[in-house]
Amino acid sequence: MSDIENKIQEEAKKALEGGDVSVVIGWGAGSAPFKTTPVFIEKPEDADKLVWNPACVNNLAVYLPKLANDKKVGIVAKPCDIRSMIGLIQEKQIKRENLYIIGLGCAGVVDAFNLDSQDFHLQDVIGLDWTSDGLKVSTTNGDYTLSCSDCLRDMCLVCTKREPAIFDVKLGEAVQPSDIRESLIPELAEERKAYWSEQFSKCIRCYACRQVCPACYCKTCFADRVEPKWTAKKATAEEAWMFHATRMMHIAGRCIGCGECERICPVGIPVAELAREMAQAVKDTYGYEAGDPNQESPVLGQYKEEDFDPAHHGG
Amino acid sequence: MSEKIISKDKIKEWIDVLMQSHTVVAPIERKDAPAEFREIKPGDEPIIDGSKSMMPPKDWLLPRYETLFKVSKGAEGAQVEPAVPECKPTVMLGMWLPDAAAIRVLDRVFLDDKFKDPYYAARRENTVLVAVMPAEKRWSWFCNSVDDVETWKDSVDVLMYDLGDKFYVEGISAKGEEIIAGAYFTESNEADTIARNQVWDLFAKCDKLPFAGKALYDNLAWEDPIWAEISQKCLACGMCSYMCPSCSCFDIQDETNGLCTERYRCRDTCQFEDFTLMGAGHNPRNNQLPRSRQRLLHKFKYQHEQFGVVGCTGCGRCVELCPVNVDIRDVLTRTCSKERAEEPVKAD
Ligand code: SF4
Ligand code: SF4
Ligand code: SF4
Numbered sequence: 087m088s089d090i091e092n093k094i095q096e097e098a099k100k101a102l103e104g105g106d107v108s109v110v111i112g113w114g115a116g117s118a119p120f121k122t123t124p125v126f127i128e129k130p131e132d133a134d135k136l137v138w139n140p141a142c143v144n145n146l147a148v149y150l151p152k153l154a155n156d157k158k159v160g161i162v163a164k165p166c167d168i169r170s171m172i173g174l175i176q177e178k179q180i181k182r183e184n185l186y187i188i189g190l191g192c193a194g195v196v197d198a199f200n201l202d203s204q205d206f207h208l209q210d211v212i213g214l215d216w217t218s219d220g221l222k223v224s225t226t227n228g229d230y231t232l233s234c235s236d237c238l239r240d241m242c243l244v245c246t247k248r249e250p251a252i253f254d255v256k257l258g259e260a261v262q263p264s265d266i267r268e269s270l271i272p273e274l275a276e277e278r279k280a281y282w283s284e285q286f287s288k289c290i291r292c293y294a295c296r297q298v299c300p301a302c303y304c305k306t307c308f309a310d311r312v313e314p315k316w317t318a319k320k321a322t323a324e325e326a327w328m329f330h331a332t333r334m335m336h337i338a339g340r341c342i343g344c345g346e347c348e349r350i351c352p353v354g355i356p357v358a359e360l361a362r363e364m365a366q367a368v369k370d371t372y373g374y375e376a377g378d379p380n381q382e383s384p385v386l387g388q389y390k391e392e393d394f395d396p397a398h399h400g401g
Numbered sequence: 402m403s404e405k406i407i408s409k410d411k412i413k414e415w416i417d418v419l420m421q422s423h424t425v426v427a428p429i430e431r432k433d434a435p436a437e438f439r440e441i442k443p444g445d446e447p448i449i450d451g452s453k454s455m456m457p458p459k460d461w462l463l464p465r466y467e468t469l470f471k472v473s474k475g476a477e478g479a480q481v482e483p484a485v486p487e488c489k490p491t492v493m494l495g496m497w498l499p500d501a502a503a504i505r506v507l508d509r510v511f512l513d514d515k516f517k518d519p520y521y522a523a524r525r526e527n528t529v530l531v532a533v534m535p536a537e538k539r540w541s542w543f544c545n546s547v548d549d550v551e552t553w554k555d556s557v558d559v560l561m562y563d564l565g566d567k568f569y570v571e572g573i574s575a576k577g578e579e580i581i582a583g584a585y586f587t588e589s590n591e592a593d594t595i596a597r598n599q600v601w602d603l604f605a606k607c608d609k610l611p612f613a614g615k616a617l618y619d620n621l622a623w624e625d626p627i628w629a630e631i632s633q634k635c636l637a638c639g640m641c642s643y644m645c646p647s648c649s650c651f652d653i654q655d656e657t658n659g660l661c662t663e664r665y666r667c668r669d670t671c672q673f674e675d676f677t678l679m680g681a682g683h684n685p686r687n688n689q690l691p692r693s694r695q696r697l698l699h700k701f702k703y704q705h706e707q708f709g710v711v712g713c714t715g716c717g718r719c720v721e722l723c724p725v726n727v728d729i730r731d732v733l734t735r736t737c738s739k740e741r742a743e744e745p746v747k748a749d
């Protein structure tokens with residue numbers, strides 16, 4: 087058990103013993119060594135169920151709007167999860183004083199499906215651990231070390247904000263891999279429309295990308311509305327355009343790039359790539375980045391005289 | 402039952418011949434996406450190599466989106482245009498044996514004598530099922546814990562075993578025998594049979610999980626603290642049923658454009674909030690707890706009572722895909738183990 091994991095358990099235990107935190111959300115051991123599962127710890131003695139390892143992928147902020155509106159909730163969180171919380175606080179979905187954040191310095195997390203390789207299969211994996219050379223994968227046939235670029239999730243490959251922006255306790259150190267990439271946004275090209283048409287033709291319209299997104303907290307999503315009907319439920323590329331284009335407009339300036347939507351898509355649509363483009367556009371136009379604790383309100387809730395306005399500045 | 406060998410490099414020729422008389426459906430390679438079951442068209446790359454396809458074969462039999470009929474208003478009043486497909490004899494190739502067993506579950510739902518679904522029946526009734534046994538084990542399988550997998554062989558017409566550079570091929574039904582009569586099928590020898598048995602044993606003889614057998618449906622209870630536990634983390638993403646080869650639920654919607662209305666059906670799942678939402682606004686399953694319970698009870702209790710088969714074949718897709726790692730094997734182990742069943746249950 088790692089040192090940090092121990093400390094997380096101690097902090098969670100303390101918080102629950104203190105009495106004002108009613109539950110601590112964190113990651114627990116999953117059903118396979120390369121999986122973790124969200125856990126909701128209510129009793130101090132259960133705090134030892136919390137784990138911290140390279141498979142702690144879930145952005146647990148997704149649970150907060152429902153859970154933390156009337157009570158204080160402890161949460162173990164990566165820096166990106168915390169940026170989601172900052173957004174939720176700015177949008178008045180949760181109150182800062184209802185959160186007890188156990189923030190972690192981050193080395194990135196891995197996507198289990200990227201691990202299946204020439205050398206070993208997932209069913210042989212018995213443990214994952216970060217070392218100074220990369221990810222150590224222990225298997226029944228020996229240990230392997232993978233470089234960060236071979237196993238980190240896409241979002242982690244470009245992430246430069248690896249320290250918690252806000253927290254009540256901070257544990258662990260940020261690790262910046264040397265092979266970090268500049269950007270994952272492809273050059274805007276003529277073929278873009280064809281590219282996305284092909285991507286959207288795969289969409290099975292399960293809406294899982296929306297369900298896992300902490301920024302998608304609407305009580306009734308436009309996509310589920312019957313009257314007026316914004317988009318039909320049938321799985322066609324046209325309807326998927328409508329769904330994704332609208333969702334992207336709704337998360338513009340709000341998506342913090344956790345990549346959960348991309349992780350879950352069963353047909354491999356790079357949904358977060360669109361979200362990254364939107365974030366870049368908002369940054370270029372308004373100088374605003376989602377999840378910044380120094381901003382008081384979301385970009386769409388601010389008005390500045392000098393803001394870009396297509397009517398005045400030519401669009 | 403005939404037993405033969407086909408070399409993997411002859412598969413293409415075999416498919417070409419089948420395509421002269423049949424619609425041939427197989428997992429087709431797609432760019433940056435898991436292969437999907439659809440009709441093979443010239444230039445397609447079907448994947449018949451023993452690997453498991455992540456997309457379920459129901460994508461073909463129960464499409465994600467299907468027009469049921471169209472109604473348009475013209476000078477002579479309303480015109481109804483039915484859309485029941487006309488299907489040539491079809492061969493479905495390349496599905497993994499548990500997925501064929503899942504089709505057996507779909508058949509119970511859609512080919513029932515009293516409520517036969519004409520759309521499903523049109524595609525299904527004239528279809529020859531050819532299943533493949535992969536040579537490698539996958540971490541998420543638990544097939545032989547949910548059923549006697551030996552009986553699954555009867556749900557296919559041909560069963561192929563992946564032996565590396567060739568397949569061992571068993572013709573199981575008369576329809577199946579017909580399509581493996583070509584010259585590229587050769588006699589098998591004793592070594593092939595031994596290799597075939599190894600492939601089968603890898604699948605059928607792995608350890609059984611504690612819920613195997615009667616415990617699977619007898620011990621599942623309406624009141625069980627586990628429903629609260631899994632529903633708390635469940636994000637209602639629906640992946641566990643949209644991708645499940647044996648989940649059959651669908652939604653029916655109308656879409657009107659001018660004077661023409663299309664009625665279509667598309668996928669739906671008991672994990673969604675509006676699945677049980679009534680017209681007047683009442684929702685009998687008004688939070689995630691009864692929804693999480695429904696998925697398990699429907700698969701392992703209600704379907705077993707109704708059809709004598711469980712609605713899960715242990716394919717492991719939901720195990721692999723659930724974003725919060727609700728692992729159905731864990732849930733079953735805990736709900737069906739003796740100690741668990743005897744624990745006092747707390748009310749909702
Ligand atoms: S998760 Fe993927 S398949 Fe599902 S709705 Fe989103 S983009 Fe479509
Ligand atoms: S849109 Fe995707 S990347 Fe952005 S916050 Fe939502 S889940 Fe995360
Ligand atoms: S393992 Fe999951 S996806 Fe597969 S048949 Fe069972 S319930 Fe469906």
Ligand code: SF4
Binds near residue numbers: 648649699
């Ligand atoms: S588990 Fe749910 S979605 Fe699947 S068939 Fe049963 S009720 Fe339908």
Ligand code: SF4
Binds near residue numbers: 638639640641
């Ligand atoms: S896949 Fe997991 S999170 Fe999604 S609906 Fe099923 S149990 Fe819930």
